[in-house]
Amino acid sequence: MPLSGYPEWSPRDRVIERDLLGSLHETFRLHGFTEIETRAVEPLERLVGDSETSKEIYGISRVADPGEEMRAGLHFDLTVPFARYVEEFQSELVFPFRRYQIQKVWRGERPQEGRFREFYQADIDVVGRDSLPIHVDADVASVMLEALAALPISPVRMHINNRRVVEGFYRGVGVTDVPQALRSVDKLPKIGTDAVRDELVSHGLDESISATILELAKIRSDGGEFVSAVEDLWESSRHVSDVELHQETLARGLLELRETWESINSRHPQMVTVDLSIARGLDYYTGNVFETFVEGDDRLGSVCSGGRYESLITGGGFPGVGLSIGVSRLVSRLVSSGRVSVTRAVPTVVVVAVIHEDSRADSQRVANILRGRGIATEVAPVAAKFGKQIQYADKRDIPYVWFPGAAGSADEVKDIRSGHQSEADVSTWEPPAEDARPRVERH
Amino acid sequence: MPLSGYPEWSPRDRVIERDLLGSLHETFRLHGFTEIETRAVEPLERLVGDSETSKEIYGISRVADPGEEMRAGLHFDLTVPFARYVEEFQSELVFPFRRYQIQKVWRGERPQEGRFREFYQADIDVVGRDSLPIHVDADVASVMLEALAALPISPVRMHINNRRVVEGFYRGVGVTDVPQALRSVDKLPKIGTDAVRDELVSHGLDESISATILELAKIRSDGGEFVSAVEDLWESSRHVSDVELHQETLARGLLELRETWESINSRHPQMVTVDLSIARGLDYYTGNVFETFVEGDDRLGSVCSGGRYESLITGGGFPGVGLSIGVSRLVSRLVSSGRVSVTRAVPTVVVVAVIHEDSRADSQRVANILRGRGIATEVAPVAAKFGKQIQYADKRDIPYVWFPGAAGSADEVKDIRSGHQSEADVSTWEPPAEDARPRVERH
Numbered sequence: 001m002p003l004s005g006y007p008e009w010s011p012r013d014r015v016i017e018r019d020l021l022g023s024l025h026e027t028f029r030l031h032g033f034t035e036i037e038t039r040a041v042e043p044l045e046r047l048v049g050d051s052e053t054s055k056e057i058y059g060i061s062r063v064a065d066p067g068e069e070m071r072a073g074l075h076f077d078l079t080v081p082f083a084r085y086v087e088e089f090q091s092e093l094v095f096p097f098r099r100y101q102i103q104k105v106w107r108g109e110r111p112q113e114g115r116f117r118e119f120y121q122a123d124i125d126v127v128g129r130d131s132l133p134i135h136v137d138a139d140v141a142s143v144m145l146e147a148l149a150a151l152p153i154s155p156v157r158m159h160i161n162n163r164r165v166v167e168g169f170y171r172g173v174g175v176t177d178v179p180q181a182l183r184s185v186d187k188l189p190k191i192g193t194d195a196v197r198d199e200l201v202s203h204g205l206d207e208s209i210s211a212t213i214l215e216l217a218k219i220r221s222d223g224g225e226f227v228s229a230v231e232d233l234w235e236s237s238r239h240v241s242d243v244e245l246h247q248e249t250l251a252r253g254l255l256e257l258r259e260t261w262e263s264i265n266s267r268h269p270q271m272v273t274v275d276l277s278i279a280r281g282l283d284y285y286t287g288n289v290f291e292t293f294v295e296g297d298d299r300l301g302s303v304c305s306g307g308r309y310e311s312l313i314t315g316g317g318f319p320g321v322g323l324s325i326g327v328s329r330l331v332s333r334l335v336s337s338g339r340v341s342v343t344r345a346v347p348t349v350v351v352v353a354v355i356h357e358d359s360r361a362d363s364q365r366v367a368n369i370l371r372g373r374g375i376a377t378e379v380a381p382v383a384a385k386f387g388k389q390i391q392y393a394d395k396r397d398i399p400y401v402w403f404p405g406a407a408g409s410a411d412e413v414k415d416i417r418s419g420h421q422s423e424a425d426v427s428t429w430e431p432p433a434e435d436a437r438p439r440v441e442r443h
Numbered sequence: 444m445p446l447s448g449y450p451e452w453s454p455r456d457r458v459i460e461r462d463l464l465g466s467l468h469e470t471f472r473l474h475g476f477t478e479i480e481t482r483a484v485e486p487l488e489r490l491v492g493d494s495e496t497s498k499e500i501y502g503i504s505r506v507a508d509p510g511e512e513m514r515a516g517l518h519f520d521l522t523v524p525f526a527r528y529v530e531e532f533q534s535e536l537v538f539p540f541r542r543y544q545i546q547k548v549w550r551g552e553r554p555q556e557g558r559f560r561e562f563y564q565a566d567i568d569v570v571g572r573d574s575l576p577i578h579v580d581a582d583v584a585s586v587m588l589e590a591l592a593a594l595p596i597s598p599v600r601m602h603i604n605n606r607r608v609v610e611g612f613y614r615g616v617g618v619t620d621v622p623q624a625l626r627s628v629d630k631l632p633k634i635g636t637d638a639v640r641d642e643l644v645s646h647g648l649d650e651s652i653s654a655t656i657l658e659l660a661k662i663r664s665d666g667g668e669f670v671s672a673v674e675d676l677w678e679s680s681r682h683v684s685d686v687e688l689h690q691e692t693l694a695r696g697l698l699e700l701r702e703t704w705e706s707i708n709s710r711h712p713q714m715v716t717v718d719l720s721i722a723r724g725l726d727y728y729t730g731n732v733f734e735t736f737v738e739g740d741d742r743l744g745s746v747c748s749g750g751r752y753e754s755l756i757t758g759g760g761f762p763g764v765g766l767s768i769g770v771s772r773l774v775s776r777l778v779s780s781g782r783v784s785v786t787r788a789v790p791t792v793v794v795v796a797v798i799h800e801d802s803r804a805d806s807q808r809v810a811n812i813l814r815g816r817g818i819a820t821e822v823a824p825v826a827a828k829f830g831k832q833i834q835y836a837d838k839r840d841i842p843y844v845w846f847p848g849a850a851g852s853a854d855e856v857k858d859i860r861s862g863h864q865s866e867a868d869v870s871t872w873e874p875p876a877e878d879a880r881p882r883v884e885r886h
Binding site for chain 1: 476483498516825
């Protein structure tokens with residue numbers, strides 16, 4: 001009966017997911033991103049493009065109308081719906097528009113470890129009207145590094161490249177179909193250098209040009225050295241005629257890449273690498289591109305990717321930069337790693353005991369006062385022996401049981417972990433901060 | 444291009460929606476309900492039952508596999524997935540299990556005012572193992588009344604009935620197909636008494652029996668008077684032979700209904716009416732049933748419905764009681780009513796001005812300190828004239844602009860609404876509480 005590829009969490013593991021999602025909401029909020037939410041469904045013609053992802057789209061249709069043409073489908077990312085949203089709401093938006101969006105997306109992928117058919121993405125984008133300063137690229141990337149650093153996961157490293165560098169270089173050395181070559185280079189981590197070279201050559205690319213662009217993809221640096229490495233490779237390569245335009249593109253790309261690297265690195269030292277192999281499948285990017293890896297977990301793939309684009313909307317005029325975190329994969333990894341645990345699955349801090357069923361209303365009044373003060377409280381479901389009522393709390397890891405005092409005597413509260421019981425006033429008692437809510441603890 | 448029936452909110456209206464959702468989360472949390480989230484997709488055989496809703500199910504299938512049999516669909520409520528969840532996770536759950544769930548659901552309805560194809564539901568249920576005390580019905584209903592009272596909507600009134608009353612009474616006066624009769628009675632608010640009578644008779648029910656059950660449906664009371672009203676009607680009706688069993692069912696139902704009404708009314712005076720016309724379409728309920736209406740807005744229909752059921756899971760053993768709020772309809776009503784407004788659409792409290800592009804890093808440092816103290820902060824995107832930077836904040840209703848001091852001089856912060864500007868220390872300055880987050884204000 002379980003559908004594969006659709007992750008679902010026990011109440012305890014859901015606390016971990018909510019903790020992650022809450023942390024992302026908070027980081028994005030602190031950086032002044034406005035949250036939007038789009039419907040899950042888009043017209044099919046919006047979803048189906050030429051990318052690989054098109055194959056994975058789920059269409060929807062009413063089961064009661066089997067013959068009817070399918071016209072809508074579930075979004076497979078948050079960029080397509082965001083673009084439509086900006087188009088529809090542009091008169092109500094102020095640009096540059098900083099938006100974040102955390103929602104489920106659906107992809108009909110073959111399920112495999114960490115690849116889901118339904119999963120959370122968390123996206124941030126800054127979209128300008130007509131122009132957007134280049135420094136925003138580093139700002140947006142830094143927000144994501146901060147967001148990831150706040151999660152209970154291993155440190156990450158961001159790899160950046162620039163499409164102008166690739167475009168200028170590739171065209172300058174004689175690559176005519178740059179998107180096709182990029183799609184091959186994008187497979188480097190999966191299939192390796194030899195297979196990518198074979199694929200490039202099979203697509204009709206000259207052997208020496210293939211070798212050159214594979215050389216380019218090898219350049220990595222954690223400092224500014226990449227600039228001279230690219231320039232050296234460029235100098236030693238054969239160029240097409242009228243190379244000036246391509247060289248200009250390359251130079252602009254190197255400048256953008258260098259500035260962006262420096263700006264991110266000044267805020268997040270040792271967390272960003274220039275990596276000329278980063279291709280990003282989508283044709284859509286035009287400047288800096290980003291991928292982010294969890295250190296020591298290469299198999300996880302990029303957990304945060306994105307880049308700069310010329311326009312969010314067909315027809316131009318809305319340049320932007322955005323990155324997206326694949327949240328569910330991180331949650332899945334955390335849940336299975338055993339590296340975090342949860343103090344309890346229920347929000348409840350206090351169970352108010354019920355002395356007799358006749359006095360249930362008294363216990364309810366106590367509970368209401370505690371709730372009014374923000375303390376999550378349940379009333380024991382049955383006026384059983386106190387041992388049983390304590391057991392009700394204990395089974396759920398609820399830390400406190402409250403005993404309403406009989407006429408004239410004070411209420412008492414028991415910490416059922418220590419067994420310590422003491423008089424307490426319902427209008428002033430506070431649990432210690434660490435007991436106030438279920439907590440995710442790192443080991 | 445817009446798909447009808449799929450509501451989507453501007454950033455400003457989304458603040459209203461988040462505010463409502465946040466308020467519901469908080470009420471449910473305070474009452475010790477555990478949040479779960481289920482996948483959006485269920486196997487079709489789970490979704491398709493004999494209810495009216497079956498016709499509205501959206502199936503999903505990969506666009507790339509047009510011939511393939513459709514095997515899964517989008518959930519149309521949160522009860523079907525919750526039942527499956529309890530089945531799958533039962534070994535990890537502690538019963539009675541108090542769960543809440545706030546998610547989108549999808550229904551292929553003909554779109555009309557306030558009827559959506561994608562909308563938020565907010566559900567709470569308490570599910571026992573083998574048994575669940577009757578007082579839980581009133582507890583769960585009270586939580587929902589508290590949740591609704593915390594929203595910026597008009598007061599609500601909850602109408603309750605009891606299936607045992609209906610079952611015992613109907614069978615005792617000679618109705619053989621109770622579910623069919625109930626489905627007709629359920630149409631009373633839509634089509635009126637005469638049309639319901641015609642429908643009952645057309646289904647083969649004796650005219651006098653139809654008249655009797657329509658008399659029953661007329662009984663309403665805001666106190667305990669309904670008991671004698673039902674008993675009087677019962678006494679004056681003709682009964683089938685061997686009526687004792689049905690009379691017992693009726694008596695038990697009246698007791699449950701009376702206790703539940705009293706318990707809710709003691710906590711929420713003047714908010715609950717016994718209403719013998721409440722039928723609830725679903726066969727599934729076996730005890731108390733609830734519907735809730737916003738006063739002065741009958742056209743909205745019930746905004747919170749549910750009831751007691753014998754078992755969540757086929758095969759029995761998991762009795763429970765649950766209610767569900769249709770959130771999106773409430774949000775839609777609020778948005779279009781103009782009865783609430785939002786202080787700003789962006790989370791940002793402060794924009795830090797940039798004196799020169801060269802000093803952007805200084806402004807970023809100021810922003811980071813403020814963020815570290817929980818204050819949502821942006822850095823101005825361009826080191827334009829201060830007037831322009833203030834305009835950036837003003838256009839977004841951001842209340843404060845921060846001016847980093849030149850070497851040696853103090854920072855200053857300007858409230859751009861009053862124009863008041865004063866020296867401020869980045870490590871101690873706090874905005875007034877009412878400016879800390881976007882707020883929804885009632886008019």
